[in-house]
Amino acid sequence: MARARDESSPLFAGNAAGTLRLIVYLALAVVLMVLDQRNGWLWRLRSTASAVVEPIYRLAGLPAAGARTLSVAFSDRQHLTSENQRLREDLLLANAKLNRMAAVAAQNQHLKKLLDTQHSLELNVQLARVIGVDLGAYRYRLTLNMGSRDGVKPGQPVIDAHGVMGQVIEVLPHTAVVMLITDPSHAIPVTIARTGLRTVAYGSRDGDMLTLPNLPLAASVRAGDQLLTSGIGGRFPPGFPVGRIEQVAPATTGMFQVAQARPAADVERSADVLLLHDQAEPEGPPGLVKPVGPPTSLEPSTAGSSASPPGAPPVERGAGP
Amino acid sequence: MSRQRLNQWWFIGTLAAALLLMLVPLPGALAPFKPYWPALVLLYWSLESEDRVSLGLAFCVGLFADVLDGVLLGEQALRLCALTFIALRFRSRLRFFPMWQQALAVLALLLNDRILLLIVRMLAGASVPPASWWFSPFVGAALWPFLFLLLDDLRARLRIQ
Numbered sequence: 510m511a512r513a514r515d516e517s518s519p520l521f522a523g524n525a526a527g528t529l530r531l532i533v534y535l536a537l538a539v540v541l542m543v544l545d546q547r548n549g550w551l552w553r554l555r556s557t558a559s560a561v562v563e564p565i566y567r568l569a570g571l572p573a574a575g576a577r578t579l580s581v582a583f584s585d586r587q588h589l590t591s592e593n594q595r596l597r598e599d600l601l602l603a604n605a606k607l608n609r610m611a612a613v614a615a616q617n618q619h620l621k622k623l624l625d626t627q628h629s630l631e632l633n634v635q636l637a638r639v640i641g642v643d644l645g646a647y648r649y650r651l652t653l654n655m656g657s658r659d660g661v662k663p664g665q666p667v668i669d670a671h672g673v674m675g676q677v678i679e680v681l682p683h684t685a686v687v688m689l690i691t692d693p694s695h696a697i698p699v700t701i702a703r704t705g706l707r708t709v710a711y712g713s714r715d716g717d718m719l720t721l722p723n724l725p726l727a728a729s730v731r732a733g734d735q736l737l738t739s740g741i742g743g744r745f746p747p748g749f750p751v752g753r754i755e756q757v758a759p760a761t762t763g764m765f766q767v768a769q770a771r772p773a774a775d776v777e778r779s780a781d782v783l784l785l786h787d788q789a790e791p792e793g794p795p796g797l798v799k800p801v802g803p804p805t806s807l808e809p810s811t812a813g814s815s816a817s818p819p820g821a822p823p824v825e826r827g828a829g830p
Numbered sequence: 831m832s833r834q835r836l837n838q839w840w841f842i843g844t845l846a847a848a849l850l851l852m853l854v855p856l857p858g859a860l861a862p863f864k865p866y867w868p869a870l871v872l873l874y875w876s877l878e879s880e881d882r883v884s885l886g887l888a889f890c891v892g893l894f895a896d897v898l899d900g901v902l903l904g905e906q907a908l909r910l911c912a913l914t915f916i917a918l919r920f921r922s923r924l925r926f927f928p929m930w931q932q933a934l935a936v937l938a939l940l941l942n943d944r945i946l947l948l949i950v951r952m953l954a955g956a957s958v959p960p961a962s963w964w965f966s967p968f969v970g971a972a973l974w975p976f977l978f979l980l981l982d983d984l985r986a987r988l989r990i991q
Contacts, residue, residue: 531915534889541904551903569853643855693957
């Protein structure tokens with residue numbers, strides 16, 4: 510079909526107005542990007558637009574959910590039976606371990622009470638489901654079906670049955686976005702379980718490994734060492750498995766050792782995850798302690814015969830003779 | 831009148847479907863092969879009906895895609911604007927290319943788009959993506975003839991109805 514517009518745009522078109530418009534739009538986009546990078550406009554815009562964005566996420570997550578359902582529906586009985594059997598064995602094993610642990614945990618609780626620390630072994634968690642949505646950030650993000658209406662807050666650690674997965678970075682009313690520990694811009698403080706060495710594990714470029722770039726040369730680190738969260742930094746509670754070291758090599762600078770670790774959590778395939786509710790206590794200098802003196806009830810009696818100040822609390826029990 | 835409206839809805843529907851497809855993940859190992867759907871659909875429309883696609887529309891689609899993606903506001907707006915501008919500028923020539931040449935042109939456009947994205951991400955402080963990240967433009971170019979024919983066919987049918 511011939512259009513009138515075609516004649517006005519010749520083969521070697523070069524109208525200045527179009528170029529000018531392009532420059533204006535590009536400049537606008539650049540300004541938006543800079544402002545967003547500085548002020549985080551996008552998140553605010555997203556939380557106001559959540560009424561539109563969230564249904565679209567649910568819609569886009571349908572194919573992944575459908576595929577999951579179909580794979581269950583069409584997998585043969587043998588497969589399901591063997592999987593059921595395996596899960597049953599796992600549960601039995603876990604229960605046996607738990608029963609043995611219960612006594613130890615009770616003892617631990619008791620000892621900790623004696624020591625007056627507040628770390629507890631209780632887990633306060635919330636089960637969330639992963640929505641299969643691709644957010645275009647090289648696949649280092651997960652979307653969960655719970656949001657601020659369900660009490661999810663940014664910064665909450667996310668774990669699965671095997672270890673730490675990541676942390677919540679953005680919350681919409683019914684959706685939360687999780688940054689995985691394998692994200693190159695994510696760092697998690699860890700300790701090596703065998704030696705107690707504290708270090709930091711970063712995400713890696715290829716997306717399914719962790720990198721520990723600055724281990725001292727003298728430190729004893731070898732493949733197979735388990736990494737646990739150290740609790741330093743106060744974001745992740747201590748003692749959760751993070752990964753297992755696969756290889757150690759000296760860094761190219763020769764000043765450190767670099768280790769590669771595989772995440773303990775099933776980062777790629779988890780469909781259900783747990784949101785941890787109680788955050789680790791921030792480690793650092795302790796808060797100001799109120800000056801401790803003799804109990805106020807003793808005060809008047811120690812003041813004795815001298816005139817007590819008018820603001821002094823009334824004496825309930827006679828502590829004096 | 832209703833034909834006009836149907837056309838309008840069809841146009842909006844394809845763009846919305848492209849945005850939705852952008853969000854749908856491909857399973858496991860196939861994930862890096864996902865083409866950049868909004869760019870392909872915008873390219874189709876800018877080649878086929880110039881009066882519908884403008885830089886402003888590309889900008890708006892990009893902004894909406896950014897809100898959905900949540901990576902960086904304005905990133906896709908910039909990329910889609912650049913892409914649409916080039917496509918509109920060379921539209922008269924691109925339209926009369928044989929299909930394989932058109933697919934090559936689409937490949938060049940999509941590669942250019944990836945390079946733009948890489949520049950933006952690097953400036954924003956992201957790390958260098960893995961090599962598999964570069965597969966997407968090739969998949970997009972390989973899919974282009976099929977997408978083009980499919981959309982053309984559907985459009986012709988809708989016109990006939």
